[in-house]
Amino acid sequence: MRLHSHDDFTPLREIVVGSAANYLGHDRDVTFELFHHDNLHGFRSDWAYPRLSHGGSQDTQRWKINKRYAEELHDDVENLAAILTDLGVTVHRPLPLPPDAAEIAGLGWRATPTPALNIRDNTLILGDEIIETPPAIRSRYLETRLLTPILRRYYDAGARWTTMPRPTLTDCSFDLSYARDTTTTLGGPTEPIEYPQPTPYDVGFDLMLDGAQVLRLGRDLIVNVAHENHRLAVDWLQRHLGDRYRIHRVHRMADNHIDSMLLALRPGVFLARHEGLRDLLPEPLRSWKFIVAPPPDPGAFPAYNSDELILTSPYIDLNVLSIDTDMVLVNEDCPQLRQLLDAEGFDTVAVRHRHRRLFGGGFHCFTLDTHRLGGCEDYL
Structure with a gap:
């Protein structure tokens, strides 16, 4: 085992594929509602923070997941792992x-993992x-x-292993400015944001940052910063990395993750949700080619009952996984996206993933590439 990964597109040799075993439900508390802010309120007016959180930190509703959907998710994730193995990748x-x-x-809080x-x-x-980055959702702590x-096996083989400061995740840990600012979201909250409940454990805003907010381009890191929690975490990351990497902050490309907004498929080529993302990027990246994904086909998604909780936008299928600069894993339910990438010279592999909008992730989210052949190149 050798940990060596600087990007998302050079030839893939080793990867971790997540597990969907025993995914039974969601703890809907203030942390869950805020994290999924952009998408939850966009579909049902009663799915916005803080309707389920008025009582403070201990007020949590357990949202059960349909057993059949959970089982089908598990089958799809296992199939993804098998396909990667068949492609010669160590999983x-x-x-x-x-x-x-x-x-x-x-x-001051409890959560179901x-x-x-x-x-x-x-x-x-x-x-x-x-x-290890500081989580923003209590159930994922x-x-x-x-x-x-x-x-541990990578560490024993010589990798460095660092943990960013762990957050306290009290109600007062969160900068609510993104959720309160209706001009910078997909529509804004559907009810007023209440003031968080104070506790004896409050220390101010916590550092919070997910790896999926970081676009890795060799020596350069493009990081989405939507609020103060992210800014504090990126400050720590910049101090920790020193001059080993150049960090470029993009302001509010999304509420959190950007890997269903923008992914690098090879040097000089992005897969993008829309052309306007170009203006948010550092100047050297604005000249890259933008392959803009076709609008999502509503018929590509399963029809759910009104009591199912939707966690992602219809653009979740932009969350593709590159095997190398030519081959890309794409959801089999997205023939238009596959045709577009094929026309651009990519070799697409159709992979089944049915319930991506219920579980908040695609192929890029479900995986962690630990060994790619590319180095710490200067693509800018």
């Missing part, structure tokens, strides 16, 4: 979440360094512990 897997996993707890499925979020790989056996 590692996290520990499955036990079916009877006990609640986890912090200072979720499996290590969207593993791109809480771990950032930069070259030969593992950086210990998620990287399910990755520990894999991370």
Whole structure:
């Protein structure tokens, strides 16, 4: 095992594929509502923070997931792992979440843990360094512990292993400016944002940053910053990395993750949700080619009952995974996207992923590439 990953497009040799085992539901508390802010309120007016959080930190609603959907998700993730293996990639897997996993707890809160499925979020790989990033959702606080056996093997083989400061995740830990500012979101909250409930454990805004907010381009890192929690975390990251990397901050490209907004498919080529993203990028990247994805086909998604919780925008299928600069894994339900990429000279591999809008991730989210052949190049 060798940890060596500087980008998302050079030839892939080793990868971690997440686990969907025992994904039973969501804890809908203030942290969950804020994290999924852009998408939750866009579909139902009663899905906006803080309707389920008026009572403070302890006020949580458990949102059960249809068992059939969970089982089909598990089948699709296992199929993804098998396809990557067939393509010659070494696949590692996290520990499955036990079916009877006990609640986890912090200072003033409790949460039901979720499996290590969207593993791109809480771990950032930069070259030969593992950086565990500070989670923004309470139920995901210990998620990287399910990755520990894999991370430990890379560490034993010579990788560096760093953990960013852990957040307290009290109600007062969060900068609410993004959720309150209706001019910078997809529509704004559907009800007033209440003031958070104070606790004895408040320390001000926490550092929060997900790996999926970082676009890795060799020596350059493009990082989405939507609010003060992100800014504080990027300040830490910049101080930690020193002059090893150049960090470029983009302002509010999304509420959190940008890998369903913009992905680099090869040097000089982006897959983008829309052309306007160009203006948010550093000047040297504005000359890159933008392959703008076709509008999502509503018929490409399963029809759900009114009580199902939608977590992603219809553009989730931009969340593709590159095997190298030519081959890309694309959802089989997106023939128009595949045809577009084929016409641009890519070799697309159709992979099944049915319930991506219920579980908040695509192929890029579900994976963590740990060994690609590319180096710390200066693509800018």
